[in-house]
Amino acid sequence: MRYEKIDKKIIIYEPTDFNVLQILNSGQIFRYVIDGDSAVVCSIDKCAHLFTYSDRIEIESKDIDYFEEFFDLETNYGEIKKILKNDIFLAKAVDFGYGIRILKNDAYEMLVSFIISANNNIGRIKKSIEHLCSKFGKNMGEYYAFPTLKELKSATIQDYTDAGLGYRASQMYDTIQKLTEQSIEDLKNMTREDALAYLISLKGIGEKVANCIMLFGLGFNDVFPVDTWINKVYNTLTNTESKDRKKISRELSARYGEFSGIAQQYFFYYFRSGGS
DNA sequence: GCCCAGGGATGCG
């Protein structure tokens, strides 16, 4: 897959490893709008327009360097897929979700977003996040930026309740008050174990949410988040009825190693789309 | 009314 940057545009030719709908519908990002063959994707205070044509994909933004990194365009997913398709569990899921990529999103935005995601559904997660952006984020004209940590520190528990966070409202308040810019920045230089331990020490973050933050926001590709869907997938593939998500995560991250995160995304997208 | 959603906190043994 070849791409080039021209002015304020990235053009991806023969996008064998890049599908806009698959990426956006793989449950790793909540701030996007799909409109036919085009889409708008936002990350922190930045935004990109994506256009899908028959022979190419174009990404337009004022911040193309940011989105080149965001979409991880330098990673060769063709090679990763070639390896993972040898796995009996994954063969069909990789073909089905051929254009999925793990986004390199903002760690702080992922932290806030995945606290909201706990025991929640994607539609409602999107609404809650949009509510927080429009109420506390900077008005950028076409869209609202994700509220900065400083901005969110002014939010009350009632504000979070108004955003539809339910019982997560007090957890969010507690964690936002405890966080600092530095504590989030420090996560990027920690070992997997230390980052996990710190994240889990925060209210509203358990192992699954921590793994999502680490995978989508901190670049730890060797973690395997296990939610209700992955739990079902595991039980189907292994013909078991386990409810022990920690054990499932340990087992699958051992099986897929450095490719755990992307393997998990292929599973999630395929089975959530009705595959079996 | 029920069950489910990219689960976590708490208490108990």
Added chain:
DNA sequence: CGCATCCATGGG
């Protein structure tokens, strides 16, 4: 450590 129970809320 493992396990059970409770938790807001909207959609199917």
